[in-house]
Amino acid sequence: MSAGSPENNVKLPWRKAMPSFLLTAAIAVTVIWRSEAESIADERQVAERMAVTHGAAIRRNIERALSATYPLAALVRQANGTPANVEQLAGELLPFYAGASALALAPDGIVRIIVPEAENAPVIGTDLLHGPTRDKEAIRARDTATLTLTPPVQLVQGGVAAIGRLPVHLGSGPDRKFWGLISVLIRFPDVLQSADLDHLKAEGYAYHLWRNDPDGDFRVHHTIATSGDPLIDPVSVAVPIPNGTWMLSVSPVDGWGDPLNLVMKSALGLSICILAAGLHHSIESLRRERAEVERRIELRTRELARSEQRFRDIAHISADWIWEVDAEGRYTFASASVRSLLDYSPEELLGKTPFELMPPDEAARVSAALAETVAARAPFRDLENIVLHKNGTPMVTLTSGTPILDDEGKLLGYRGVDRDITARRKLEEQIRQLAFLDTLTQLPNRRLFTDRLNQALALTGRSACYGALLFMDLDRFKPLNDEHGHAVGDLLLLEVAERLKRCVREADTVARFGGDEFVVLIGALATDRAVSLAHAAAIAQDMLESLSQPYHLRKRNDVGNDITIEHHCSASIGVTLFRGHETTVEALLQRADTAMYRAKAAGRNTVRFAESDEAV
Template identity: 30%
Template sequence: MVKSNLFVQKKTLKAWLTLAIGLLISVGVSFYVKEHIRQNAVKHFSFIADQLSFKIEERLHEYALVLKSASSLFRASDTIDRDEWNVYVHSLRLDNYFPGNLGLAYNQIIPPEKLTEHIETIRAQGVPHYTLKPEGKRDVYTSIVYIEPLSPQNANALGYDTYSDPIRKAAMDRARDSGEPAITGKLELVQDAFGQKQAAIIMYAPIYAKHLSTKTVEERKRAIVGWTSGPYRMDSLIRSILVQWEGSHESAIKLCMFDGVGEHLESLLFSNHDTTQIASDFKQKRTITFNGHHWTLLFDNINPSLEMNTTLAWATLSVGVVLSLLIFAVLLAVINTQTNAERIAEKLTSDIKESKRLLKESEFRWKFAIEGSRDGVWDWNIQTNVSYYTTRWKEILGYGENDILPRHEEWEKRIHPEDREKVRIILAEYFEGKRTVYEAEFRMRCKDNQYKWILSRGIVVERSGEGNPLRMIGTHTDISERKMMEEEVHHLAFYDALTQLPNRRLLHERLKNAISTSKRNGLYHALIFLDLDNFKPLNDANGHTLGDLLLIEVAQRLKSSVREVDTVARFGGDEFVVIITDLSRDKIEAAEKAMGVATKIHHAFTQPYILPLGEEIFEGLEIEHHCTASIGVILFSDHEGSEDELIKWADNAMYQAKAKGRNQIVLELV
């Protein structure tokens, strides 16, 4: 038991190890799935960062085209007055297409010697308080002459010398030298001088003199006459782009923009979050370069859970755990089943061994019983008609081991012809369930062509699903001696020991049958009763031995005088009875036939009897004795009386014959 428990514990340990491995694999796979989801989310967010960077850069290039278009307007015309500029700018509808843009301005270069003339000209155009600012002498002046729309904030920018600010001057020089629009670094707009300060930029596009070459930097420096410009508040510009981004939400994207390639707080252009610290897995860094000026963009996902749907990872973990538990449960069930099966197998093995031992003992007892009973065993496969016969079965019939083939016909063909139909009927009735057992007595032919009486018994040991017999086993017992004894007993019971004729008991039975036959077929039958006339003197003079010899001879003469179907019986002493059957339906004809038989008997008795003397001193000597008989004859047909009545009537007829002087025949009709 201890060994069995240790074996079970070892197997159970395997199940627990399998569960642990399954759980570890489930956790590992779920982490892998989660990491895969995270990487896909990061890739997706990286794509968003690329697209937003492209949108911002695209917005800059779009506005650059607007400025270049405005610069071309000045170069194509000799002069552009304030009203024409107003019409042109309003036709662009900048507030609809470029959120965050405050307007479109014209910046004119003013030589110092023409400064006073310039101020007077502008004031004459309807700007009475126009002047350059900041004040002071400089080598060259650049003034915002036109700006539309002319809002109060933008009006504050009129006359501002943009060249006086190093940040603006750097962008203006870069635009002048490259011939392309350029943007400033982070700055504060003049428009916001009296309001809330916001980070802003200004884009400048150069305006060159109409007929001067601009192929080289030096030529462009000589040809420059001014700039068109557009100021932007960065907060409005970037938020408009974020809102317009399809499929994204501003609140989900954290964006910080820095002027230049660094990430310094003082260079922060835009941030849509309270902090500029970006350190999550979604952090993306992009750089935008516009005509030599750089912006650094930092992106982050404010709500990573929106991008990272970990349902699949949790589902993977759940499925893995469930599968691991199921496998664990199945393994435990298999282990328990296997353990139970092994226990059952051990018990079955033990039971089988015990069964084999008992079977061996049973076979020994069975063999001993069969051999002790001297019975032969047969085993019949009814489907194939193959039969197995034991050695004893063959020995009963006088055959050797190899003389009988394993076929059922070997049995059937040896049954006595008179018994075959009886055996067939008994077997059929047993198969049909009309008999509980198969048991039949019949004669079988032996090897020496003599017949033996056999008691055959058997049972069906296997049937089909429909109930048809498939296999039958039984025994054959030699009952020849028993049959001989039965025949002897029967003979003693129904036959006279001296004459071997039927005795009075058998006479009554046959007479009863004759009465029944006469009722059935309507024919007359005859009953002859005879008594020997001179029997007693022979017995008295010579003893019973000669008397017995005489009676034996009388019996022989009687049998030779009648048909085989007729009955000759010894009624007792020296009295005999003969039954003659089926004479005729006509009574007279039947009487004639009966008298013919009686006459034949009477004639046979008139012959002398030659009887040998039995004593040694008389050996070879014989005596002659004459013995007649008195015979009474009656006829009967459809008789309603008993056998005793018929015998009594025949006996009366016999006494009438004796009364007439013996050796007579008397026929009495009843």
């Protein structure tokens, strides 16, 4: 929906917001009535638990969006600072990272590439480290060599967003060189929607998400999100973010234990309901606008695809290797470029058939695929096949050909071109790996794990056996990073991954969700719930014992000598059972995550089941 069509906004039916209005009204009345009977201590405990839950959701959303920078950083380091097809990779990665609306590469601190470019073009050329456009958070990221998140700011291209800056260095040790920054744009308030901060307001709480000035002036607070209501002696919880900490402060709108007239409370509840209905109306407007933008993007994508196909058709005439074969399929001509592709001279190929350059199985497949085409004397295009380099290395090529006919229509042979696409296939395989595996541990990432969890839900539904989901967070991980650096932290994460895999069966799944969070899927326990609970508890206890064993991590000190760091670490584990599609994947993960935070609150290095499981 365009900005120039306000009539469409007016026509959005307010009745669509009525269910939200009625539901919010019912919740508000219930909360207001129950709050009268609660003590101040109970209210503060409830507020703190809610702040912890929403703070954890905010942290996950931010870390999930920020993790989009890691694949690009890996690609930059792999390519020694000059990655190829980085715009395509960034475009393909972006949809997999919820909350991330744009990715940018800034070699030497100057923004050179940003995806998507159309809506962010004004940013290209911005110098983040020097001159009038210098960004102190970018400088801070470079100087600390740490992923750093800015507070939400007004963007040059419009809108409000926080920007994650990941410094990238090439090489290691004394030869380590600063390459530049990889940035991810996190739109506000979009990234906070799934954290559902407005649920706090619906529950009768005011909230303020803020942080101190990064330069150390504690008198200066930067507001990130607020309900707009004043805070009265609030409960505050820390929300760790890369290279900093945000704070989420929460208090009841009417103060702690201060009873108000029931009529006034009802009026306040009505106001909240109206705000919720208005928010619903606004979200519906934004949804329709987004659908229109996506439609336009799809049309543009199709147009670009057609243009690319036309380009490929034209490019065939200048492919790497031009050839001709006779009616029996034997080479009668090969261009000189075959030497650079396969290391054969043109003379060496004369009299051979293309199938003699292929592995036996590939030759049979290609021969069968071409049989009908050759019989019909028809052209063929972009036949992908494997040929062997002179040294035996397999190469992937695209082959196109057209028949050579005499004046009477008799087939004399074929003329065509081969193009080497080996590097492209390898890059596509790398991209597939990035899409499904964690780049550090090579464990399944969130996307692959979600798919396996869906399969497990279906399987347990058929077998009637329970499965278990374990959500864990390492204790004392941040001090190791702060004292010894992220390289040592990465070594710890690798060792944790190996220990977890040794604690489960080969058919089970260990995944990393980012940071120091790991998730384990145990399938097919037992049909009896109590037995399954005991089995899951035993597995979780084995993991606790394994993870609590000392870690011996090797690093190189400042003088170039290898030293061993002994580190002791534990974990907090939340466990929940599942069977069939009794719940959704998202709800199941949330249940295990909540149990994990209960384990942390219980003193860490412990296991807690979801409340619904403990009640059994």
